[in-house]
Amino acid sequence: MTYTQMILVLLNGFKVTVWVTLISTVMGGIFSFAFGIGKMSRFWPVRIISDGYIEIFRGTSLLVQLFWLFYALPLLGVSLSPMSAGIWALSLNIGAYGAEVVRGAILAVDTGQYEAAKALNFTPSRTLWKVLIPQAVVEMMPPFGNLVVQNMKDSALVSLITLSDLTFKAQTIRNETLQTVPIYVITLLLYFLLALVLTGIMKWLERILTTASGREGVR
Amino acid sequence: MKQKPIARFEKVLKKFGDNVVLNEFDFEVYPGEKVVLMGPSGSGKTTVLRILMTLEDIQDGVVYIEEELLWHEQKHGKRVAASNAHLRKMRKKVGMVFQLFNLFPNMSVLRNITEAPIHVLKIPRKEAIKRAEDLLEMVGMTAQKNMHPAQLSGGQQQRVAIARALAMRPKIILFDEPTSALDPEMVGSVLDVMRKLADEHDLTMLVVTHEMGFAQDVADRVCMFDHGRIIEAGTPQEIFTTPKEERTRQFLNSVINREDTVTAPTVQPDRDK
Numbered sequence: 001m002t003y004t005q006m007i008l009v010l011l012n013g014f015k016v017t018v019w020v021t022l023i024s025t026v027m028g029g030i031f032s033f034a035f036g037i038g039k040m041s042r043f044w045p046v047r048i049i050s051d052g053y054i055e056i057f058r059g060t061s062l063l064v065q066l067f068w069l070f071y072a073l074p075l076l077g078v079s080l081s082p083m084s085a086g087i088w089a090l091s092l093n094i095g096a097y098g099a100e101v102v103r104g105a106i107l108a109v110d111t112g113q114y115e116a117a118k119a120l121n122f123t124p125s126r127t128l129w130k131v132l133i134p135q136a137v138v139e140m141m142p143p144f145g146n147l148v149v150q151n152m153k154d155s156a157l158v159s160l161i162t163l164s165d166l167t168f169k170a171q172t173i174r175n176e177t178l179q180t181v182p183i184y185v186i187t188l189l190l191y192f193l194l195a196l197v198l199t200g201i202m203k204w205l206e207r208i209l210t211t212a213s214g215r216e217g218v219r
Numbered sequence: 220m221k222q223k224p225i226a227r228f229e230k231v232l233k234k235f236g237d238n239v240v241l242n243e244f245d246f247e248v249y250p251g252e253k254v255v256l257m258g259p260s261g262s263g264k265t266t267v268l269r270i271l272m273t274l275e276d277i278q279d280g281v282v283y284i285e286e287e288l289l290w291h292e293q294k295h296g297k298r299v300a301a302s303n304a305h306l307r308k309m310r311k312k313v314g315m316v317f318q319l320f321n322l323f324p325n326m327s328v329l330r331n332i333t334e335a336p337i338h339v340l341k342i343p344r345k346e347a348i349k350r351a352e353d354l355l356e357m358v359g360m361t362a363q364k365n366m367h368p369a370q371l372s373g374g375q376q377q378r379v380a381i382a383r384a385l386a387m388r389p390k391i392i393l394f395d396e397p398t399s400a401l402d403p404e405m406v407g408s409v410l411d412v413m414r415k416l417a418d419e420h421d422l423t424m425l426v427v428t429h430e431m432g433f434a435q436d437v438a439d440r441v442c443m444f445d446h447g448r449i450i451e452a453g454t455p456q457e458i459f460t461t462p463k464e465e466r467t468r469q470f471l472n473s474v475i476n477r478e479d480t481v482t483a484p485t486v487q488p489d490r491d492k
Contacts, residue, residue: 116321119272120335120387121310130334134325214324214367 031095036102258444
């Protein structure tokens with residue numbers, strides 16, 4: 001197998017990795033906000049559900065979560081494609097970590113902001129969305145950046161539920177060609193490239209949000 | 220002044236854990252009255268404001284605003300703890316200016332002032348902007364209306380915060396040490412705005428401050444706090460020139476001495492922009 005052929009096959013898998021990473025990161029972001037905010041709810045059932053979700057998905061292995069969604073759930077009557085099972089498992093897992101980031105950042109906003117909003121008679125939801133979150137998102141960005149890269153790397157596990165991502169393709173052609181070293185060098189480089197791009201995007205987002213939060217003043 | 224008080228505390232108990240801040244606390248404020256609250260830190264004066272703003276609840280006793288219970292409501296003939304809806308209704312009557320301004324850094328100066336009138340009072344956007352612009356003119360901040368709080372000096376931020384509180388047209392406005400976080404040269408501009416407010420409006424003002432000059436000019440009544448009680452109250456003249464209590468005398472001396480050290484030639488380079 002020539003290097004060109006090798007790269008073409010790996011790029012096919014890379015597309016799947018990029019896709020799975022992007023979708024699960026966006027979904028994970030939504031779960032982070034939903035359950036991070038849910039954990040601070042005034043309503044105790046919402047708090048309990050959020051807390052339960054966070055503890056279960058942080059406290060169990062991602063690989064087992066993947067196997068559960070892909071192999072166990074069909075026995076209970078719900079069948080997911082490898083793609084959906086992979087995306088759900090990754091996003092639920094990363095969302096559980098992200099929820100703690102969201103909650104921590106919101107709690108870290110100066111209490112004076114909360115008191116000023118109360119003195120102006122803002123509703124709790126207006127206080128949250130117009131005052132606390134716009135300031136808190138800046139604090140969330142560095143830990144979110146870590147989680148995004150971690151999620152990208154974790155996505156390699158979806159190869160174990162037959163999804164043909166980059167890792168899966170690498171395994172396959174290694175078995176066929178036994179050109180182990182070049183295959184894994186290219187694979188590593190592709191993951192690293194993706195990590196660089198994702199980190200860059202997160203840094204860019206952080207800059208935009210810092211300006212929008214008024215922290216540096218708008219120039 | 221023998222009208223009905225606009226705010227009244229009756230036998231109020233306030234504790235933080237085991238620390239009793241107010242005990243059997245009675246206090247009345249009359250419509251349009253300008254009251255200055257003074258006293259050492261921890262004496263309960265700020266807590267009085269925070270209870271009126273519903274930022275702190277009370278453990279016993281009652282508080283009225285315009286003859287209506289603040290922290291309680293009557294349900295089926297019984298007095299029960301106030302619901303959120305009741306607190307929201309009562310909060311409309313009160314506005315507050317904080318020691319650290321607490322402007323929203325993610326909003327422009329103008330939006331800081333219009334946000335609550337538009338979304339809480341539901342007045343039309345145009346009218347809210349007009350109201351905000353009039354207030355900005357009053358506090359001398361028209362030129363900065365599109366700036367963000369981080370671009371303003373402390374004194375400027377506090378003047379915007381005053382405009383923000385006034386935009387809600389409260390009946391009582393509370394000032395919690397509005398100048399104590401400011402550089403000395405910023406204090407004057409904020410006090411000038413507050414003087415103007417006191418002169419031109421029949422708003423009820425409660426001000427926690429150690430600025431004796433301001434109290435002298437503006438206050439109808441000065442209340443001296445110590446250990447959660449008002450130990451002495453009277454006109455600024457009475458309190459500042461012929462205090463009856465030894466504790467009042469001690470406190471005023473310490474304030475005057477501190478002011479001396481501040482106004483001494485220790486002019487610092489302006490940290491503000």
